Amino acid sequence: MQNNPKIVILAGPTAVGKTDLSIALAKAMNTEIISADSVQIYEKLNIGSAKPTKEEMNGIVHHLIDFVPPTEKYSVSDYARDAKREIRKLHEQGKTPLIVGGTGLYINALLYEMDFGESMGDADYRKRMEVYAETEGAAALHAKLRQIDPEAADRIHQNNVRRVVRALEINHISGHKASDFSTVPAVTKDYKIYLFGLTRDREKLYARINKRVDLMLVQGLVEEVADLKKMGLDDSFQSMQGIGYKEVLGYLNHLYDYDTMVSLLKQSSRRYAKRQMTWFRRYDMLQAIDLEAYQRHDDIVRIILPKINIENEEEVQ
Template identity: 50%
Template sequence: MDENQKLLVIIGPTAVGKTKLSIELAKRFNGEIISGDSMQIYRGMDIGTAKIKHEEMEGIPHHLINIKDPNESFSVAEFQQLVRAKITEIAQKGKLPIIVGGTGLYIQSVIYDYQFSDVTGNQDFRKKLEERAKEIGNEALHQQLKEVDPVSAAKIHPNNVRRVIRALEIHHLSGENSQNGNKQEMEPDLLYNAAMIGLTMDREQLYERINARVDLMLLEGLLDEVKHLYEQGLRDCQSIQAIGYKEIYEYLDGRISLEQAVENLKQNSRRYAKRQLTWFRNKMEVKWFDTTNVKIFSKKIDEISHYVEGKLQVKSNTY
């Protein structure tokens, strides 16, 4: 990676205003936007992932949106590879690459020296472990990992079955523990000349915005969007685990009422926002800007622009 390559990163919890800011900064700094959201990659999942609409882009090119079908899997290692290539491609056009999103691990994997195991998967072995987890329970499977790979077991919660299975799979296939296969120093090297902008706001106001966004999603047709996926028979897919889809699936399965599904969706979105903030504050060096007072958002954009100019030594096209 090129340590001199300039990169702007805009992160923050869901519904905080990242999209609006990213468009303004892309216009000011001649940038192109790369989505840093792990679910906006899926076609046909527009409303529930709060995907930017074409008219909202204001002519700014956007990348890594609508590149996969909902039945396809997508890994953080694949994201890392695709985004790094996009950064190079955008820079070669003389433009500023701008990563915008809320999926912390994905963004972290791109900008830091974060290496992934080259151990390929074994579908049959994984299936056996999935069945075994159902038979013996999460704790017992985690205990199995503890016996062969105590280092990884100490870092993975027993209820994170997917990661427990992956760690067992890596050990089974290579004899390595998954921490060796997923090398990340305590203080990993930053691979780009990056300005990392974080947006935050008063928690109660953020939660109100999240609730209002869910209501708007329903008005825009979220139920029909999810029904379309449901009727295609999509079920045990990575995409359907996304907030906004799994809750509606429970309603369509007849397990809960629509009212309860909506309440669950709002609650899960609020909890996700809280987890996002915790992740970014603990894992990345971010310059935070409070956007609680949306009435002075234009002034806040000016403030952020000045920070970016100083950090990256670039000039803005203010108008």
């Protein structure tokens, strides 16, 4: 294992272009990818999650993709456990793990010292609140806390989602207000972290999102969700709360017509991307990369490698 183990994180909003760049970077680093996507973890949720295909993976091993049955729940603490296990394995092989994704809570679980103790806890409630934060945003979750505990809401910053969830959970269980929460979690000492945030011009990103939604529908998103519905899955399942799945479920349940569904899909995806960009901007350690400034992924790889002190064993073509 490396004496000073490193991890590289490639974060960014939906449809920004993480997949192609991550493959090029993983090849240059001679490493494997650990996903940080809360929907791609699920089996059978392929099109709506933009899960990379075998062809898109281009020989790069991906971890924490396509391994949780859609009927099961999966929490941030589950992710922290599983991701750290995969990180440890790669370090033991002398490789620097590349974590790629857009789920802020998952990235937090690797960046900060987190206490995921189960004492005085309600795991189901906590998972629901984590999903709510992921789909509706940190501000909406914080508003829930302000309704029941204004003092805690004043003390806990809305971006400290773990603390907000914990405060809500304590109130849910005990009926009493939460007390004595810190506002800033400590950065982990487990790894030396290199965090890169991918960005694009907002209007161009929104255009990419709209185009992706159209492509997903052509690829069979409605049929994918219909098959999941036949399995007995509805919006009470965590897997079906993901953007793309809940909107199509509404259409299949005759809550609105097809055109309305498409409009909701695009709107929800754009709003989610905006929340993701806001989330990532708060990381002091983040090094932003504007993808609009480069024509080739290889040019970006050449910039990243020296920053993470890794030499490319094969010259980037």
